[in-house]
Amino acid sequence: MDLAVQTGMIMFTSLPILLLIGVPISISIGFSSALSMLMVLPLDGAMVTSAQRLFIGTNSFSLLAIPFFILAGNIMNRGGIAIRLINCSKLIGRRLPGSLAQSNIVANMLFGAISGSGVAAAAAVGGTIAPLQEAEGYKPEFSSAVNIASAPTGMLIPPSNTLIVYSTVAGSVSISALFIAGYIPGILWGLGVMVIAAIMAKKENYISTEKTTLAQNIRTILDAIPSLLLIVIVIGGILKGVFTATEGSAIAVVYCLMLSLIYKEIKLKDLPKILMCSAEMTSIVIFMIGVSSMMSWVMAFTNIPQKISILLLGITDNRIIILLIMNLLMLIIGTFMDPTPAVLIFTPIFLPIAENFGMNPIQFGIMIVFNLCIGTITPPVGPILFTGCKVGGISIERVFKRLLPFYVVTTLILLLVTFFPALSIALPKMFGLIK
Template sequence: MDLAIQTGLIIFLSLPILLLIGVPISISIGFASTLSMMLVLPMEGSLITSAQRLFIGTNSFSLIAIPFFILAGNIMNNGGIAIRLINCAKLIGGKLPAPLAQSNVVANMLFGAISGSGVAAAAAVGGTIAPIEKAEGYSPEFSSAVNIASAPTGMLIPPSNTLIVYSTVAGSVSISALFIAGYIPGILWGLGVMLIAGIMAKKENYIKNSNITFKDAIKTILDAIPSLLLIIIVIGGILKGIFTATEGSAIAVVYSLILSFIYRQLKVSDLPRILLGSAEMTSIVIFMIGVSSIMSWIMAFTNIPQKIAASLLGITDNFTVILLIMNLLMLIIGTFMDPTPAVLIFTPIFLPIVQSFGMNTVQFGIMIVFNLCIGTITPPVGPILFTGCKVGGVTIEQVFKKLLPFYLVTAIILLFVTFIPSLSLALPKFFR
């Protein structure tokens, strides 16, 4: 049997088995990778190479941005910034059907544009607004579905940790270009959720409009301006070349920390807990990147990407059909694998194929991340799905039916992102 086929079978059979029996995904990837490496290298060589790839995979300056953005998000979550963004979002969603649900969507987009984390947005925004929605007569299933469906916008609207990972594994792809490319798809996702939420709200008679006086509106905007300035400072500085994405992530930490102390929502005694929680989240992400680097190396060594490319091209040479197959595969993969390892494992497989057809690497990055964002809100693994259900006080079975229309609209937007390059490339070209 061909070596690439043997290696692929070991990887893609052992990995789902390990996941099904409850082994953590990072350990599963590391074990499957090292096991397959022993097939092509002696025992000592495979262990040494695994250790080397573990180090090399995480030895990247751009990856330093991830722990800083995680820390910034946790500080915002505890420092009174989230509630100000929610209040600001109410001004935008207040005149639409189901104003609190629409405000939830806008708040998730704003919070994601600062923290870069869909899970953090679902927890911070959903946890704050869910009790208010319940008090005004919204069903927990409806409010939870809206919160879950809109939270992934934070993984597309910059800053995005997943896009940083893609930039690292894809090679010479500008993080700044990826960041600015995520705006239109992320906003389209949010608008799609707002449209479905409005239709569902009218069916369930959640059409009460909130009344906000002009004086309250001005006060809310003034309260939110310092928080919103963080978006302008960090993203604007990166796009203008004043500082890199990594330096921008450090600035985000300092700015959010100062702002939280000014708001008097954060105490010095809270910092050890926040730092520890951020360190735990960072260690999970970085370790996953390291073990995925082992898998990427063994697949490259045995020419698995080339074999898969040849198989795909053997089925069809129609690029439209190939993109549809890739989207379907990534949607399936996203249901049981977190975005970070999925990007690390499958980018080296699919990227050469789309490049051979002339697809821009920035557009492909947005496409693959958009796919995996849908996976974060689908069972059985979806981290945002579980977080949203927990803060909303509902079960997956209760909320799943409400999520079906949102799955449909995000799938339609995914097709737009896949086949309309300007949705991803217009802003990067405009900003050069």
Template sequence: MNQAALAGLIMVVGIVITLALGFPIGLSIGASSAAAILVILPFNQAMITAAQRFFTGANSFSLLAIPFFVLAGNIMNNGGIAKRLIGCARLVAHRLPGDLAETNIVANMLFGAISGSGVAAASAMGSILRPMEEEEGYASEFSAAVNIASGPTGMMIPPSNIMIVYSTVAGSVSIAALFMAGYIPGILWGIGCMILTAFMAKKRGYVSKEHYSLSAALKVLWQGIPSLLLIVVVIGGILRGIFTATEGSAIAVVYSLILGVLYRNIKLSDLPKILLSSVKTTAVVEFLVCVSSIMSWVMSFAKIPQMIANGMMGLSHNPIVILLIMNLILLIVGTFMDPTPAVLIFTPIFLPIVQGFGMTTVHFGLMMVMNLCVGTITPPVGAILFAGCKIGNVKIEQVIRMLLPFFAVVIVALLFVTFIPALSMALPTALGLTAAPASMLFVGG
């Protein structure tokens, strides 16, 4: 066995064993990658190389957007913005069957479009709407399932922290293009959940009991406009080139903090707790990015991506078959791994393969993110699943059965996004953020 193969084997086996022993995934990746480098280089050079790669992973201006968007999301969660977004969401959904459940879906989409976090959206919206749903006789497992199933829309509708991570790993991918590409797939996910929820609610007899007069609707809309304007300010500013995504994230913090103070929901004494929570979340993401930079160096030296590519091409040269295999792998991986490390590990493996048959980096990024979003609502490590069950005060086994129809709807939406490039590429192409793909209708067509 040559040196490169031995290094790759040590890293892969090390990651598998340490994860099986319950190591945190960041420590597992870092320790296994460092051990693999020791096979390639002398100890001193190996440690210097690992340190350099660790620094290189963090040395990205784009990654600065993550702590600011995390902080903005936490401020919104505590600043009264969530309640006003729910009011706006109910204007959209109040005449639909199961109007409170439908409101939950729209509110998750709106809050996610501001905070970029599916867990924050499901936690904030679920905690506010749950008492209202209980009062109107909604079953707890139904309410929780709707909240959980629609939570990941916040990871796809911009801003999205996971897209920022992907843009860093993929290299030379416009964050603005990725953000625009996420709108239609994210809305497609949400609409699919809304259609299914309407059928389920009608079957259960959950009818709308709230009807707004014109004056009441205008009052709710007026109260929600300052919160909704955050989307316009941040995304509009990025698109018009007024500021970068990183600068936009800092503006989101200032804007949301001002709203929280004006709404009188945030006090000076609340800031240390909000800042500490944001630092903890950011530290986990940044550490994963850094250690994954070491891992990518080992993977490149050991030619692991090329070996996997050759193996997949050996199974089939049909792009449709290869994409189906990738989707299956990512769906399985997503059930056991958080989206950030999965993006860091599998982007350098799969991206060269799809580029070989003409798939754009933006389209592939949306396919990957959507796959991994499914993992956030599935056991055993689904963060949104656990948060939604805790907020809904229900057991996972009660919710899973109710979630099955939602899984079917989401998988159909995922296949549409995978094989119809226009769903993710139409907006960024129309705005001149990226070149048009070879086909906007069907991959391989």
């Protein structure tokens, strides 16, 4: 039997078995990678190579942006920035059917555009708006479904930790170009959710009873401007070349901290706890990147990506069918695996195939992250799905039926992203980030 086939069988058999019996995903990836490495190297060589790959996989200046954006998100959540974004979003959604649900969607887009975390958005925004929706008579399955369906927009609208990971594993792909490329797909996702939410709200006759004066509205907008300026400063600075994405992430931390201290929502004694929480979250992500680097090395060494490419091309050479198969596989993978390891493991497999059919690496990056975003709200593993249900105090069974229309609209947008390159690469071209 071919070495690549043997190695692939061990790798892709041991990994799901370990996941099914409850082994943490990073340990599962590391163990299955180590087993696979023993197929191609002697014990001492496998040990040395594993250690090297763990170091090399995380030894990247670009990856420094991840802990800083995680820290910025935690400071936002506790520093009064999130609530100001939510209050501002209420003004946008007030005139639409299901105004509080629409406000939830806009707030998730704004919060995600600063924190880059869908789970954080679902927890922070959903936890704040859910009691207000309950007071207005919204059914918990509706409000939870809207919160869950809109939270992943933050993984597409920059800054996005998942896109940073993709740029690292894909090679010479600009983080700035990926960031700006995520805007249109992310906004389309949010608008699609808003349309479905409006249709549902109209059927349920959800009407806002909250009245505000012009003076209150102006005060709310002025209160939110400093928080919204963070998006302009960080993304604008990256696009203008004033600083890199990594430097921008550090600036985001300083800005969020200064703003939170001005708001008097965070005291200096709170910082050790925030730093520790951010360090724990960072360690999980970085360790996962390291062990995934081991797996990527084994696949490259045994030519597994090339074998899979030959297998897919043996089925058909039709570009549309190949891209549909890739999307289907990534949707399935996303329901069982977190986005970070999925990007690290499957980018080396599918990117060469996509490029072979003329797809730009930036478009492919947005496509693969879009797929995995859908996975975060899909059973059985979806982290945003579980977070949203916990925040809403509702079971997955009750909310799942309400999520079905959102799955349909996000899948349709995914197909648009897949087959209309301009949705991903028009903005990077406009800003001169790609030719």
